[in-house]
Amino acid sequence: MSQNPSDTSPKPRVLIIGGGFAGLQCAMGLADAPVDITLADRHNYHLFQPLLYQVATAVLSPADIAGPIRRVLRNQQNARVVLARLTGVDLQNKLARFPRGEVAYDYLVLATGVTHSYFGHDDWAELAPGLKTVDDALEIRRRVLLAYEAAEWEADPAARQAKLTFVVVGGGPTGVELAGALKEIAAQAIPKDFRNIDTTTAQVILIEASPRLLAALPEALAERALRDLQQMGVQVRLNSMVTDICEGAVLIGDERLSAENIIWAAGVRGSEIAKTLGCELDQQGRVRVKEDLTLPEHPEVFAVGDLAHVVDQKTGQPVPGIAPAAIQMGQYVARQIRNEVTSGPAATERPAFRYRDKGGMATIGRNRAVAYIFGQRFTGFFAWLIWSLVHIIPLIDFRSKLSVIFTWILSYFSLSKSARLITGRTKMKVKTALGVIGDKEPKSEE
């Protein structure tokens, strides 16, 4: 970064890796601090991840839930944004490595999040894509829409049913929300669009290895979510461990489920960079940080957000990998750095990070949700309203709240799923109608 002509400042250099909730909150929390902030991300956008499944299920467009990081920080003069991928950290010399050079830091904030974990079966990734990035969401959207196109012209009943079977692996909030939305598309949004198939016969199967859904919410709400999903027609398989995934099928022990559409929402692991740090990781590959969110013996290096494994001192449980926790961690780190650069490191003792649990929620289809907020439980339509408010209010700086509200209201009443476009190339070969889509780009004829 010696290329940067203005890089002569004597202010402490804060390097933040990752523009998710934790990284962005940390940068914004340092707005008035006398520091030089560099925020690096491998994407140019901040993503409102809780709504990503709505891009995957063709309700919203990417621009509705994501906005350029540059734009969010455009008025913060002490911050610059770099589109780059971190490849390593030299903790001893305080250097972060990128493909084209090294960047020196005084504080390093690692907020690189998590990626899908296939529990050692990385070959499943092609067959069962996960949902973490905008490109993941567009890939899932392509596959879901192409599945109906392919089924429309499949003569063999068994093959047709496999094309119309959607398996979601993992019963956390993402899995529950995806399963509900996929069933809604099949049952309500598109039946009239097809002539040869009855899309209401499409099966959506949600597989969860543990005995219950939504592990982070109270048991009663998980049971309600289960009932709601079953009422919608989703088959929920609890206590079912996926043992193998192959082309066209999911195996649960000896049982074989024929399904051409498999989505992975089961596990996450810390992003690759964690392994290179030489510090202790938990089973999910997340960094075991000290109670001030730093790496042992490196008080200048923080790990925050989903990447951090930190124990909630109230419950003794790890702080969950959800947006509110990431935001709190980012704000906490910004406070510590600001204190130290203004008062001097010696003058301040860092308090331990304390997680304030505000609850959790999951939506199940168009007007049902379960929510647990400040100890109160909500279900049904009222929970869905709360869910909607909580998810629309933060969408500032993006395409605008009102536009999303508008799209949403329309989608609510018309079930229009207006973003139902197949763009880009799928990584998978899909035989549709009279041709094969994906793999190779179609030529210029129609």
Next chain:
Amino acid sequence: MSQNPSDTSPKPRVLIIGGGFAGLQCAMGLADAPVDITLADRHNYHLFQPLLYQVATAVLSPADIAGPIRRVLRNQQNARVVLARLTGVDLQNKLARFPRGEVAYDYLVLATGVTHSYFGHDDWAELAPGLKTVDDALEIRRRVLLAYEAAEWEADPAARQAKLTFVVVGGGPTGVELAGALKEIAAQAIPKDFRNIDTTTAQVILIEASPRLLAALPEALAERALRDLQQMGVQVRLNSMVTDICEGAVLIGDERLSAENIIWAAGVRGSEIAKTLGCELDQQGRVRVKEDLTLPEHPEVFAVGDLAHVVDQKTGQPVPGIAPAAIQMGQYVARQIRNEVTSGPAATERPAFRYRDKGGMATIGRNRAVAYIFGQRFTGFFAWLIWSLVHIIPLIDFRSKLSVIFTWILSYFSLSKSARLITGRTKMKVKTALGVIGDKEPKSEE
């Protein structure tokens, strides 16, 4: 298509290839006719192409200007939609060939449009993408946004200026609109987002081989468009023929323009299928149809829209390749087929197709346009208002007019370019900041 269980109808089979303006209008025009319509397209969406440059320049999202063809035709019971690419036609036996089989027809309507023409230099395609599909628009958006990311960290002034130089080849409506919008991004939308570069120094160069812009509009309007573009800071090079395009430069004879961002809006040619028909094509590879838009000796095969070369009997000029002409051709063909299937072919003589020229228009930046409507000329803000109305009203069936109007009004006042997301992979290697984007997908860190 023997797979289709309901394929036993004795009604005349109308096979329409292409779901653009001409193909869709033809299908919709046959809504009450006793025919079986199959509409095949290699994409699942109908695209409102006149606004495609707004997707390329990050104002609108794809779903704002495109909608699933299935959805448009969902209530038309005599029409079915197939996602498939036509590979050939057996005119003698009335069979259309697709990768996985043949489809018999009684009437065939070819509405496959045009693709970019690089005038024999197909190697330029990688370096200078054109703008015909949603994926083209997203590719151009990626390149434009990545150019600024790369320039932000380029130390060498000459290399930085090349990264900040955008060349648009072709001075038709698409070229004029793209050049204006690119200049607006640089000068108004993003200057505050960058720290090291002054985006207002970005150069936009519009190259046109002929002595004037907008050949389809009256000369006075073309001159006004030229002045407007120049006032905005676009360099317009008339009488300039591009002789070569290589990595990082465009050549006009002996002159070399260093530019890393080149967009092709210069020429089109009929889609590949035209060559396989064995009939006469014009210089642009479009089908020279008879005055009833059919192929010689094949009164059952129509070519419509941009694919057709038909002479306007009033002016002696070819009917222009614009949306209103395509719509009129689609409607004309629907009328002919409906007449014949209800009254019998012998009973009806087809009248010649007559083009009704309603005019043309092009927008130049945020509140300037030139328009020529029913013989009247309009310029400036008023022309821009007309342009906006004409382009919003047809956006039915898509995400909804109101939502686009809303995004537009916001974008007008805030210049927010809220769809400024880099998604997918670019076909080009772009060196940005501290890494290389494109070519290979970034790994899972961050």
